Amino acid sequence: MERQTTSGFLPQWLKLALIFCLGFVLYACSSLPERMPVKPSxxxxxxxxxxxxxxxxxxxxxxxxLxxxxxxxDPIDAIAARLMLIEKAQKxxxxxxxxxxxxKVGALALEGLLRAADRGVKVRLLLDDNNTGDLDASLLALDQHPNVEVRLFNPFVYRKWRMLNYLLDxxxxxxxxxxKTFIADSQVALIGGRNISNQYFDAGExxxxxxxxxMMVxxxxxxxxxxxxxxxxxxxxxPAAQMIKASDxxxxxxQLRFQLAHYKATSTAQNYLDLTREQADFDNWLSGNEKMQWVPAHLVQDSPEKINKDAKRSEHLTFQLQNLVGKPQKQLDIISAYFVPADTGTESLISMKRQGVRVRVLTNSYAANDVGVVHAFYAKRRKELLENGIExxxxxxxxRNVKGRKSKKNHISALADDGADKKGLNIGDSSDASLHAKMMTFDNQQAxxxxxxxxxxxxxxxxEIGVILDSPTLATQVSKxxxxxxMNIAYRVRLNERGKIIWEEKTPTGIKVYTHEPNISPIKRFGLxxxxxxxxDGYM
Known part of the structure; x- marks a missing residue:
């Protein structure tokens, strides 16, 4: 009896061997090459x-x-400050x-950087490589300028099929x-939560x-x-030139200079730039017309070694933060877009509350969260936190629809008294914003x-990076x-008399109470x- 064969197909063992070899080659190629020699700067x-x-x-x-x-x-203030600092920089x-x-925002910022380089300013642009996929050509072209250097941090090996990088390494x-840091002429530094994207500067639909x-000096x-x-x-x-293939x-x-200049001349870009030119806050601050607060400040930062899990404990932001602020004695306010306390954070917050500290947290609701999966790992801790007195x-x-900016301040309104004529912590409006701020205050003394x-x-x-400002004025203002x-911008989450979670919303007719989490379907609720x-939890 002759052995049966299948014409046109490889034997099963050879298929498996080829798949194994392909996987091995892909894995081997996913490792970073040795970095080309670069001169430290x-x-x-x-x-x-x-x-x-x-x-x-x-x-x-x-x-x-000090x-x-x-x-x-205000997001327009924020982009106006960046664009004007780019214009004013000389070295x-x-x-x-x-x-x-x-x-829009990314293009206008690149155009400004390129013009700064043309007038002799030394530009160093360091980007995490997780979100640069559609910028490879522009970054490579920008890097050709003699006054510009572009580097990619922890870069991806596979430029087109970027998910392969995660699958293989x-x-x-x-x-x-x-x-997120921005430094102009080593004189002015910005730190905060904003990236360079339309969504952070009121520029998108x-x-x-x-x-x-x-912004600090x-x-x-x-x-x-x-x-x-x-x-x-x-x-x-x-170096961007090492990871991005010029042949691609x-x-x-x-050509990049022409494209950016052409885009800047469009009505869309000019209308947006007109808004930034209307902002007086930055010029007033620069000129001294607006009184500047001078306080002791402390930089807290992770060592870059954290990427390789080699950072010492003292080189972690969390360690430095704890050492500088200690344990709050009276009050802790946390504003965090993504709040996942996990076991350690939950125990720590509950311990503070038991010692008489008021702990208040503002984070995103499910419907306001741009990363819905994160909400699942906050929601699982919600009842325990509430049972132990955490607010x-x-x-x-x-x-989700931005109709346009009608005036300077009404689009992103304040966490401030209704109708009050004062500057408060204007972090949100209930019309078109999702919380992305990262801020904490301690005992009305530090922020x-x-x-x-x-x-x-x-x-x-x-x-991560951040700054601690020893400013009772700022910390107290945030608390107030x-x-x-x-309640103008958030649900109050609490337990009812039966120990069930409820959500309270302030409306023109009074407080509206939800007995189920608002704006989430039963199927999604079950899935989360x-x-x-x-x-x-550890990956959230």
């Missing part, structure tokens, strides 16, 4: 003769050892971001550089993030600049602002704003419940 410290240096020289001399700060809460611009999108690629940055700026240098010179910061992209520097508020779901969310991902996986107006049982 450092921030330019001799910038006292620049326009920005001269603007702040007298004020810094009068406040030795930091002057200004909150950037250096150092920018470090987690996300830089190929959209999940452990490395799951650690990301989440820092989809929902907008409500966020907070802090004085003592802390060299520390922020040194932090940038640490990441810039770290072995995981690869035909865009030249001159929870969830940002109201927002409209933290940065990129750090209250979740395991920020604590253990990603690198939350006391007076948090099932998901919450999986041991995934």
């Amino acid at each position: 450092y921030y330019i410290s001799d910038t006292g003769d620049t326009r920005l240096g001269e603007l702040f020289e007298a004020r810094k001399a009068a406040h030795q050892g 930091t002057g700060y200004h909150l950037l809460i 250096s611009l150092d920018l470090q971001y987690y996300i830089w999108h190929n959209d 999940f452990s490395r690629n799951n650690h990301r550089m989440h820092n 989809s929902f907008q993030f409500s966020d907070v940055d802090v 004085g003592q802390i700026v060299p520390e922020v600049a040194k932090s940038f240098d640490d990441y810039w010179n770290y072995p995981m910061a690869y 992209h035909q865009l030249t520097l001159n 929870l508020y969830e940002f109201l779901p927002q409209s 933290f602002i940065g990129s750090f969310n209250f979740d395991p991902r920020s604590a253990n996986l990603n690198t 704003d939350l006391d007076n107006s948090i 419940k099932v998901l919450s049982y999986l041991p995934l």
